[in-house]
Amino acid sequence: MSACPKPVPFETLVALSTGDLAPEEAASVEEHIFSCDDCAVASDRLARLVGGIRELIPPVLSHALRDRLVAKGTRVLHTPVEASIPARARFAPEVDLLVHVLRADLSRADRVDLELVTPEGAVRLRFEHVPFDAKTGEVLIACQRHFEAMGDDPIFRVHALESGEERSVGDYFVHHEWR
Amino acid sequence: MLEPPIMEDEGERAICQKYANRIRAYGLRHLRDGEGAQDLVQLVLLAVLEARRAGRIEDPSRFESYVFGTCRNMAMDMRRGELRRRNLAERATAGLPEGYEPEWPQVDRARLEHCMRELEPRDRAVVMATFVEDLDTDEIGHSMKLSAGNVRVIRHRALARLQACVQGGEA
Numbered sequence: 001m002s003a004c005p006k007p008v009p010f011e012t013l014v015a016l017s018t019g020d021l022a023p024e025e026a027a028s029v030e031e032h033i034f035s036c037d038d039c040a041v042a043s044d045r046l047a048r049l050v051g052g053i054r055e056l057i058p059p060v061l062s063h064a065l066r067d068r069l070v071a072k073g074t075r076v077l078h079t080p081v082e083a084s085i086p087a088r089a090r091f092a093p094e095v096d097l098l099v100h101v102l103r104a105d106l107s108r109a110d111r112v113d114l115e116l117v118t119p120e121g122a123v124r125l126r127f128e129h130v131p132f133d134a135k136t137g138e139v140l141i142a143c144q145r146h147f148e149a150m151g152d153d154p155i156f157r158v159h160a161l162e163s164g165e166e167r168s169v170g171d172y173f174v175h176h177e178w179r
Numbered sequence: 180m181l182e183p184p185i186m187e188d189e190g191e192r193a194i195c196q197k198y199a200n201r202i203r204a205y206g207l208r209h210l211r212d213g214e215g216a217q218d219l220v221q222l223v224l225l226a227v228l229e230a231r232r233a234g235r236i237e238d239p240s241r242f243e244s245y246v247f248g249t250c251r252n253m254a255m256d257m258r259r260g261e262l263r264r265r266n267l268a269e270r271a272t273a274g275l276p277e278g279y280e281p282e283w284p285q286v287d288r289a290r291l292e293h294c295m296r297e298l299e300p301r302d303r304a305v306v307m308a309t310f311v312e313d314l315d316t317d318e319i320g321h322s323m324k325l326s327a328g329n330v331r332v333i334r335h336r337a338l339a340r341l342q343a344c345v346q347g348g349e350a
Binding site for chain 2 (some may be wrong): 010011014015016017018019020028030031034035040044045046047048049050051052053054055056058062064065090111113124125126128129130131146161
């Protein structure tokens with residue numbers, strides 16, 4: 001097998017997978033992939049990665065994605081959570097996914113960020129531009145069963161960006177029961 | 180009605196092995212549905228093998244183009260709902276060479292989740308918005324106050340890092 005004389009660049013394969021190529025260019029790249037072993041391997045590797053990402057349930061859900069999961073048969077337990085008021089959520093056997101509904105006034109928010117904070121106060125992970133519903137004032141946190149292995153319950157710290165100013169919305173506590 | 184294979188030779192198995200992943204990747208891009216993509220693989224492979232058996236491929240030197248054209252047309256039919264694909268795909272499986280089983284190795288989910296956590300927050304947000312929320316480049320750019328060009332650069336660099344990470348390298 002001879003090496004491809006003109007391999008499709010990775011960014012072109014990505015643009016193909018996201019529909020960002022013009023139709024003529026997309027057709028030409030796709031035809032090349034069918035005839036080129038090297039590019040077919042690269043395309044397949046990317047397709048598997050993208051397929052894996054599409055299967056992920058993100059830590060913060062949009063309402064539309066939550067609705068799609070429910071429509072596909074995912075059994076969801078919703079737990080309303082107000083800032084600074086501890087809530088409890090039990091991962092009963094008949095539940096596939098916990099969704100913590102963090103509530104706040106987000107009517108003026110242009111953007112919402114979320115931090116997962118350890119009980120000791122260290123930021124473990126930060127998520128920027130998370131989905132939120134300004135009208136209902138909700139941020140949906142998805143909690144999966146295998147998160148049990150992560151240890152202590154994190155604190156969900158929400159920030160809103162309003163007219164260029166960051167505002168601390170609040171800390172949210174959920175005690176998880178895993179059985 | 181689909182006929183059983185006239186001959187099952189190494190050549191047919193080699194064709195299946197060579198093109199199954201290419202067809203599936205095409206299906207994932209155009210049908211956005213893993214099950215649909217797998218059905219497409221079965222349908223295209225059987226159509227191509229039947230054409231080959233019947234000597235209907237006029238220019239064997241352009242075999243790849245024939246496979247690609249068949250794949251494109253069948254995916255289009257599936258999108259339009261003109262193929263009652265599930266029944267056909269099941270019957271197509273019976274017409275493929277014996278011993279040929281498509282394999283779809285999956286990305287290790289735990290590893291992928293780890294690699295996602297290693298990304299910069301903005302990069303992770305772009306990747307999730309693209310492939311999980313199914314937002315297009317302009318929508319992401321608008322919501323994150325980035326140009327479409329910036330979104331594309333962030334996305335392909337993030338995917339390159341993710342790919343290296345899931346394959347065992349560093350994110």
